Amino acid sequence: MNIKAKLQDAVNALNYGSLSVPDKKDEETCSYRIKQTKNRKTIIINCRECDSGSSLNDIHCRKNILSILQKEVKADCLVLSRLYERDYEGEALFLLYTLAGFEEIVTAYESAEKVPGDCTLSEKKACELERKEIIASFAKTVENDPLKARLEMKRFIQGKMLNKTSNRDTRKVTGKVTGKVTGKTLNKISEKIPVKGSETLPICKACSERFYHMLYEIEEKLSGFPEVPVIKKSEIRGTVENSEKGIGKTIENTLEKMEGNLIKDTSGEVTLAEISRHFPFLARAIWKEKMEKSECAVGELFDYESSIKPHVRPPFSSSRVYADAPENTEFLECYDIDGREGRRLEVSIYRYIDRPEKLYMIRPPEYNLREEDLRLLEKVRMRMIRHRPKDLAFTDPVVAREYFRRMAKKLLEEELLASGKVCSPDELESYADLLARYTNGLGIVEDLLSDARITDVYINAPADKNPVHVVLEGEECVSNVFLSQDDLDSLVSRFRIISGRPFGEAIPVLELNLEDFGVRVSVIGDPLSASGLAYAFRKHSLSPWTLPKLINTGSVSPYAAGLLSFLMDGQASVLVAGEVGAGKTSLLSAMLLEIPQKYRILTIEDTHELPIEKLQVLGWKVQGMSSQSSVLKSGAEMSPETALRAALRLGNSALVLGEVRGEEVKVLYEAMQVGKAGNSVIGTIHGSSTENVYERIVHTLGVPPSSFKATDAVIICSGIRLEGSMKKLKRVSRIAETTSAVIENPQPSDIFTDIMKYDASQDCLLAGKALEQGQSELIEKIARKWGISIDRALKSIELRARIKEKIAVEGLKKPFLLEAEAVSQANNMFWLLSNCMTKSRSFGDEYASNPVNNPVGNFANNSADNLVNNSVNNSLNNNTNNLADNLESDCRDDLDMLYRQWEIWFENFARKGQGIGK
Structure with a gap:
């Protein structure tokens, strides 16, 4: 054999799980391969070319599955790969391993002593042979049907107990039992107990009791498996015969009812019972074969599938979606999401009854497709995978997505015409979008991001063992989605191409913004995340936030919105602070709309989240600038300090910093102090209070206290848990101005004066004393710059508050009034009239x-x-x-x-x- 042939044999052996020379039993085993990741071992059995039913209820499939599990003893998942992929894991895989262990339990007793060695009776050899054949019979049955073996053993023992009560244990052994031991033979054997003469020998009775104690011991070890429903042969035979005669057409009628577009039908739970309705061989042929092959003594078949249920998924998605809600949950609500191309996604919310957490469940329609539709999609998908376009810039996700959608639609049309099948235009668009999602999109992650109620999506490592977590309207929930390692690797490859940033062991952090989805993505990998890839998707609105919209969400009060509008119009320098996910960027976006369009705006961000393009379309003069990643430095990107110095040379403009975090802060405050920063400076910074902001900027970043006073105001955004509830509400909790008083060695509390402060009892921002008494230094500063009195400035704030409240109230009835287009029109008209x-x-x-x-x-x-x-x-x-x-x-x-x-x-x-x- 040449080297090439030897190498090929080695590769084949690796693919199918073993390098050893296969024995006769191995040759009869279904082909399978092992997929090993860092945290997960998966056994994938190839059932595509198999003539059997690919079901636990199929005697051939069951025998092979149990045989494979006996060799591969530590897998995390077993996959039966046919048209649908069926994943057995968790409790289901544990039950399968339990069944696979039955054979080892029984065979361990084949070498055990059946008759005491000191027995001198002439019937000793006959007894020993009979008992060996009994154990061998159970061992043979347990290979194919463990539950049948358990039942036969249980009834065998019970039969012996009946024999004892009926005093039938005094019969003499006659003849020798040879050949295959069936259920009937076992019943005969159970009546044979060695005796001498007409009286039972005490030694024989003790020996018999010892043997039956051995059987009882075996049965006890097998009793840990839960009871499985039994189906009578007669019931199966009648159903099959009636179906063949045209009387019982339940399967055919069911399939006829399922004609139509299952893309829109997500109402059902995806179980193997439903899948079997799609496959005639599961509904008829398999059960007919079982009835013919089964040797169960009482004419019964065990429905293994009813107790060992897999998770079913289409072949183009390796992620798992659990369709059944756990027993420890109770239903709360459900709603539908209307996505791309008419796609409708069903969402259900449950509450755990044993812990303070909610369960977010989605049911993607592609997990419940008809067999013929799935075959069509899989065929087109394979053609798309083989297609390699040369004239497409895949770094643009929008262009690439549309390219693949059109290609999928064209290939679908070709396949439909070739097969003579029909498909409505809506179905065609839905299927094309589905293929684009799983070839060039984000797959099932798109479904989570399409829900407007979700603000964040978290994927913790190891992802294939941890469910995806979502933040639903401020409350973190566990979901029924488990992403596979393949999907995670595919996502990070696409993100690396889109961002143009490196990612790997040397640089295990990646950050980017997906404009098409309105999402900021952060990825960490090995060695930073030793258990594998971890993701964080943080959504920002596809349309800019506005102050009236924030009023309706409760983030700000109308008067606070009027004050913020006044500060932006007055060219104040403001820092928006808060913890992660508190709504800093959303508030900053809304505040930008309060800057008159006549002023130029320069933005500096490492990951673009501000709606620059939208503002430009609405008429604002905005220039965006990119800086280095906040986590890792890349030589191809400009440092924030360099970007800031460049911005200061671009003329008189309002300067907006996506995040204030490093050495560039010294340059910023120096520019603010000497007036080089232009009209105003607005930025975000991490900090849960005004004191934290002061400590970080002055003591951590080294800005002198006198320079810090160039900041006119600090706005704190917080996640408020009212009354200790699990839900976090995004609220502006404090608006404070910096005092101009000269204080020697000032403390943080001496620097700030509250203009407005959040009252949790009223869930509202309330005016502070300085604002109520007209003693705000910042309002006086703006009033002096405008040449008006403080009273008139306060009236201007009230006027703006009335305008924002009017828009917010009318926006409840007409939502378009809350959007940036309408709010920008309203602001422009206010400035014109003013x-x-x-x-x-x-x-x-x-x-x-x-x-x-x-x-x-x-x-x-x-x-x-x-x-x-x-x-x-x-x-x-x-x-x-x-x-x-x-x-x-x-x-x-x-x-x-x-x-x-x-x-x-x-x-x-x-x-x-x-x-x-x-």
């Missing part, structure tokens, strides 16, 4: 002769997303033509008049533009 009011007060009739037509027209032209049609613009112009005259008539209540004018515009806008943005 500007007109200021000019009319300054110039009187000179400006009143030409009021707001030109500003409104310029505003409408500058807006890339024109949310109102011409009729809305015309109505707006008509309503504001006499604005200057009205403002001149009553300057004392000009802010109230400004609100009334804005309200007229807003109501008209809400009425005319209600179909926009839906």
Whole structure:
């Protein structure tokens, strides 16, 4: 044999589980292979070419499965690979190993002493042979049908007890038992006890009792397996015969009812019983074969599948989705998610009754497809895998996803035409999107990210042993999804390509942003995560957050929203602080909409989360800049310090830092102190309180206390657990200003004055004394810069609060009013009307002769997303033509008049533009 042939034999042996020379028993065993990962060993049995039923109820399959488990004694999962993949793990695999151990239990007694060695009776050899044949019979049966062997042994022992009570244990042994021992033979043997003469010998009775004690001992060791339902042969025979005669057509009727698009049918639990309805050989042929082959003495078959249930999944997904809710849960609610291309996903929420946690369950439709649909999809998927496009930049996930979707649709059409099958356009789109999801998308992770109620998705290592965790509206829940190592490896490969950043043992951290899903991804691997890959998906809204939307979620109060709008308009320098997942970036995004469009904005982020492109479309002048990853340094990226110095040279702009964290802070505060930072500086920083922020910036990062006072305000975002509940609510818990007083060796508590503070009893931000008494240094600073009194500045805050509250209230009925498009329109109109009011007060009739037509027209032209049609613009112009005259008539209540004018515009806008943005 040449070297090539030897190498091929070695590879084949590795693939199928052993390098040893197969014996006769091995040759009869189904082909299988071992898949070994760092934390998991999986046995995969190839059932695709097998003529048997690929079921535990099939005598041939069961024998082979148990034989394999006897050799592979420490697996974590057993997979029967046919059209569907059936995974046995956990309790199911434990039961299979228990059944596989029955043979070892029984065969261990074959070499045990059956008759005492000191027996001198002439019947000794006959007794010993009979008892060996009894044990051998059980050993033979246990290979194919362990439960049958247990039942026969139990009845054999019970029969002996009946014989004793009926005084039939005095019969003399006659003849010799040879050949195969069946159930009937066992009954005959049980009646034969050696005797001498007409009286039972005490030695024979003790010997017999000893043997039956051995059988009882074996039966006791087998009794730990749970009881399994038994199906009578007569019942199976009648069902099969009726089906063949056309009377009992339950299977056919069921399959007819299942005609249609199962992509939309996710109502059922995916169990093997349902899968068998898709496969005639499981519903008819297997059971008919069992009836013919079974040698059970009472004409019975054991339904192994009813007690040992696998997790069923399609072949294109190696992740496991558990369809059955655990017994220790109770149902809470369910809802549907409408995803891409009409895909509907069923979600159920359960509550554990023995621990304070919830269970989040999804039922993807692809886990419940018809056999013919699954065959079609698998055939097209294999064609897609073999396809290698040369003209596609896969670093763009949106382009690549659309490319594969179109390719899948084209291949599906070709297969349907070739086979003569039909498929509706909606089904075709759904199947094409399904294939794109599992070839170039995120697979089942997309389903989790498509739920608007989920904010975070966590995958802890080892992922194939730990369920995926989700944060559902602030409450962390365990899910019914277990991602496989293959899926995790595939995801990280795609993320590495998309981000352009290295990832491996040398650099075990990867961070990127998936714009198409609105998700920030963090991945860690070996050696940082010794148990394997771990993921964190943090969602941010695909559309920018707005202050009215945050009002409706309870994060801020209307008055707090008015104050934040005033601070942004007043070009204050603000730090937004909080722990991870507290809503810092969401609040920062909403605050950016409160910066007038006339000002330029520069952003610096290591992972892009701010809605820069959306702001640009809405008319804001935003320039985004990228900096080095916050965790690992890459030579191809600019350090945050360098990016900041470059930003300071780009002219007068509002500067936004995605995260304040390192040496660049010194440069930032130096620029703020000498006025080089432009209009204002806004950034996020990790810290649970104002004191923590001060300690970190001053003592950890080395910024002098005098320089820190360039920060006008610190806003704290917190995850609040009201009354100690498991649910975390995202709330702005504190808005504090920095004092300008000169304090020697100041303590953190001396630096800040609360403007607003959260009251948990009312679940609301309340005004502090400085704000109530009009003694806020920051508001006075902005008022002085604007040339107005503090009272007028406070009225301006109240006016903005009324506007935000009006939008929030109307947004409950018309959600499009809460989105960035509508809020930006409302803010722009407020600034226009406010500007007109200021000019009319300054110039009187000179400006009143030409009021707001030109500003409104310029505003409408500058807006890339024109949310109102011409009729809305015309109505707006008509309503504001006499604005200057009205403002001149009553300057004392000009802010109230400004609100009334804005309200007229807003109501008209809400009425005319209600179909926009839906």
